[in-house]
Amino acid sequence: MMSDYHVPVMLKECIEGLDIKPDGVYVDVTFGGGGHSREILKHLNEKGRLLAFDQDVDAQQNIPNDDRLTFIDQNFRFLKNNCRLYGAIPVDGVLADLGVSSHQFDQPERGFSIRFDAELDMRMDQSGSLTARQVVNEYSEEDLHKIFGIYGEIQNAKSLAKAVVTARLNAPIETVAELKEAIRKNIPKGKENKYLAQVFQALRIEVNQELEALQEFLAQAVDVLKPGGRLVVMSYHSLEDRLVKNFIAKGKFRGEVEKDFFGNEIKPLESVVRKAITASAEEVAQNNRARSAKLRVAVKL
Structure with a gap:
């Protein structure tokens, strides 16, 4: 089951980053072994909702039996359409744990x-x-x-x-x-x-097409989040992290941040953490995958 499928990296930090409201609507766009999703569900009351995405058929074996969870077997680049389809816009938080699951590496x-x-x-x-x-x-x-x-x-x-x-x-x-x-x-x-x-x-x-999918996902995450909603993204290599960092800082992937007539920056997100969060030495010792992980947290303005 999940324990050997994929050990979720920086679980505590991800959940803290989402700042979960018990009756909120959340999206886990990389369900995988379901570790992050299960933890989110623990923080929700009976009114809370969770949408979980995964395009890998194997991940479906890990879906918990819980009425608050809607599982969507698609790539997260289709985030907005599916949130609309399931009447889940706007949402309070979106979580993405990028890269390949340990399960995929081990098959x-x-x-x-x-x-x-x-x-x-x-x-x-x-x-x-x-x-x-x-x-x-x-x-x-x-x-x-x-x-x-x-x-x-x-x-x-x-x-x-x-x-x-x-x-x-x-x-x-x-x-x-x-x-x-x-x-x-x-x-x-x-x-x-x-x-x-x-x-x-x-x-x-x-x-x-991981980098294209990531850019489409980030742009759509802004559209589905409500003001004050949280975006939590964990990446495992510099290409992904650079895209996430730029998008949070500027609202775009390249070039400079746009400004309005008065010189105020026009950007949809504000970083909640000064720099990327990394895993503790203890976690890295227990789970080698955590070594390269970088976690960024932003709030929609």
């Missing part, structure tokens, strides 16, 4: 992990059409260069892309092991795990 056949040999899949939504295998075998060298450089933040992205394209001329690269073998000469000595993790991150972000 060899999903192809998320560098630890197991499996087909290159990496779809979070198993009905999605694009797989990592297609990206590796069908994308141009130029596009692979971009993906590895931007999404993986890989130093030698150009030569890495060339190695992949050269290797696939002989035979398609179908599995994790074949991909590792194809790029073996590009991996810096002594940094194998970190490098491969960056390669896999880049492919996963592309397959799942």
Whole structure:
């Protein structure tokens, strides 16, 4: 069940960030193992409501039997439409725990992990059409260069892309092991795990359109929140965190914050914490995933 499915990171801090009103309406857009959702439900009375999103079929095994919970099996980029559909606008708080659940990493056949040999899949939504295998075998060298450089933040992205394209001329690269073998000469000595993790991150972000989905979600979160409502977002790599940080600070992802005629900043959110909250040393010792987590909390103005 949930305990081995996914241990929720910074649970206490997330719940504090949401500042839950017992009769409020909340949305957990990354249900996963249901750890955060269960905790939110504990703070709600019989009038409170929780909407939970997850596009991964496996997550549905964790849904608690609770009338206050509405489960929506979709990507959080469809937040606003679904909140409207279920008569849940405006809401008091939105929580997002980004990235891949431990459960997804631990299922060899999903192809998320560098630890197991499996087909290159990496779809979070198993009905999605694009797989990592297609990206590796069908994308141009130029596009692979971009993906590895931007999404993986890989130093030698150009030569890495060339190695992949050269290797696939002989035979398609179908599995994790074949991909590792194809790029073996590009991996810096002594940094194998970190490098491969960056390669896999880049492919996963592309397959799942994670950064586009995140931007759409953040923009919609502002629309569904009531004034004074809370947005709580936990990210696990700098690309996500930068988008969240910029959006909270400026109400947009790039450029400077807009100002009105009198020079006042026009932005929908105000940060509640001075800088991102990180996990305690004790939590990191118990749950390695917490190491890279950054939690940001904002209130709608």
